[in-house]
Amino acid sequence: MKKFWLIKSEGDCYSIDDLKKDKKIAWTGIRNYQSRNFMMNDMSVGDMALFYHSNGTVEAPTGVYGIARVASASHPDETQFAKGDEHYDPKATKAKPIWYCVDMAFVLKFKNPVTLAEIKIDPALDGMLVRARGSRLSIQPVSQKHFEYIVGLEG
DNA sequence: GCCAACGTTGGC
DNA sequence: GCCAACGTTGGC
Numbered sequence: 261m262k263k264f265w266l267i268k269s270e271g272d273c274y275s276i277d278d279l280k281k282d283k284k285i286a287w288t289g290i291r292n293y294q295s296r297n298f299m300m301n302d303m304s305v306g307d308m309a310l311f312y313h314s315n316g317t318v319e320a321p322t323g324v325y326g327i328a329r330v331a332s333a334s335h336p337d338e339t340q341f342a343k344g345d346e347h348y349d350p351k352a353t354k355a356k357p358i359w360y361c362v363d364m365a366f367v368l369k370f371k372n373p374v375t376l377a378e379i380k381i382d383p384a385l386d387g388m389l390v391r392a393r394g395s396r397l398s399i400q401p402v403s404q405k406h407f408e409y410i411v412g413l414e415g
Numbered sequence: 416g417c418c419a420a421c422g423t424t425g426g427c
Numbered sequence: 428g429c430c431a432a433c434g435t436t437g438g439c
Contacts, residue, residue: 270437293422294422314438315437394419394420395421396420396422
């Protein structure tokens with residue numbers, strides 16, 4: 261059973277254009293247990309994800325910019341072992357990793373982003389987690405209905 | 416840049 | 428196991 265997700269990235273940090281260029285990347289750096297658990301327990305290869313840019317600007321507003329696909333099972337996030345890396349975690353060891361990630365593959369980029377402002381006012385998207393105030397989860401489950409609706413908005 | 420909301424840490 | 432302090436996220 262295919263599932264649907266929303267994955268957040270700061271647009272000026274790693275954007276949908278970067279993923280398009282890389283084709284596929286390990287979705288590292290998640291340091292939140294709820295988000296990690298989604299990747300470890302609930303994601304499967306082939307699941308689809310809305311690619312969301314947070315911390316937007318007037319020129320590049322916060323919102324959904326494209327689609328990615330889960331391209332691997334979960335595996336240890338290598339950045340937790342990398343001393344000096346901003347995501348280094350001294351409590352993690354190779355024998356007992358703490359943080360896991362999956363690989364994400366590029367699917368498509370929207371011609372026009374579906375902005376958070378649009379998502380918030382659209383009655384069809386009522387209940388989307390990203391609408392909730394203070395929603396800081398960087399990996400969120402999305403219903404198939406909401407996923408398809410947003411893809412449909414983009415045309 | 417501000418600040419509210421939230422998760423995590425650590426003292427007790 | 429509580430809870431205050433702290434750091435971070437993320438919308439505005």
